[in-house]
Amino acid sequence: MSKTLKVCPIQTGIFHPGDDLVEFILRSVDPSLWREKTILAITSKIVSIAENRFESLEKIDKKSLIRREADHDLGEIGHGVSLTIKHGVMLPAAGIDESNSENGDYILYPLDPYASTEKLRTALRQRLGIQDLGILLTDSRTGPLRMGVTGVALAVAGFHPLRNMIGQEDIFGRPLKMTKINLADSLAAAAVLMMGEANERCPLAILTETPVDFTDAPQIKEWQVDMQDDMYLPLYKHLLK
Template identity: 30%
Template structure:
């Protein structure tokens, strides 16, 4: 398997044809997986916003005051309001905002970014990253799979890694249940999050910070003869960590 970054892309602006720009800078094949950072997807889709667009309500002001009291970090209540409006649920309000986005991803601050946003205060995640991936795939000259990625922290570990937010042309996971290990034992719980692993591989070559590039291509990845599933985000009924946080009196 080969993973390489796509060089030469310009600063993406609202309304840009991102698929055309990718095609202009890379020879994409039908069997490739194109991993695209949510940052540029959001920029192309006009998901930039100013703090002034989110006048703070009572809950946002309470959250900002609570975070300031617990961490000595001043949280703009308008930012808290933006997180509230981009979230289906706040799992945690302090000492930081842990939110479930409207498309099911659980992340700090609903994934709202304040870096690499030259023309606004905030960059929101794509409203529907899977729909974004489908549009990108349809716009490319070839017929590859597309994964919209982001970087995300992980419980119990330091550091961030690439994760998938949306995907098209490939199942989210491959299901090993019913297959057998090397000793002949039947696998009962193993479901491999393929799109997350591809996003992590892409993040190794796209990089971070000022030198980062927003698109990577994975070539010669083979899904194999496995059942596939599009389930990626746990639903609340089976997400025991989210249930525990809901009940935690913090």
């Protein structure tokens, strides 16, 4: 793995409800940055805005909205935060966000992140004439026993999110038995670090020299773990409803 990852955050104008997402991206990214084997990281928030995924604060309280939106509501944990599972990711509040909402509404996750990501990839490939183009849909979350947030991938399109290292040898010639590299979340963490969390206005990033294999059929099922097979299930099994 000799490639040197490059992450170029893209500062943009404000993406407003009703704006065309593809045109916004093409207008924001310098044309010289587009090339074969490029990955576009994009925050899930502007995809949600493009899909009109809002809920008025006046129509529903947040706890009720969390229960409605969560695939699994694990209940309230420390600091009044509700822990949930949404789209195969464990995170607070089912991804519902109030920050950077132009009208002050709750912003929800896309209904189908993978469909949204693939649709965006198809449209950009047609406009740019690029064959090997990846899309990485990102958000941020906290982790157990750590302060602060890191980036996480909600969905990918155009590249394999996982690298299976089982059978390859370590430095002493012993075959690896369990190692798999989570490329998608690793790239999301790097991208979100550079994109920022506050008023940086960098909802996009261009990633090049990435250690991924591009494909039209990502191995999503191999990347995601069924809850019953999750090694951390004993920590939250009693909370599942």
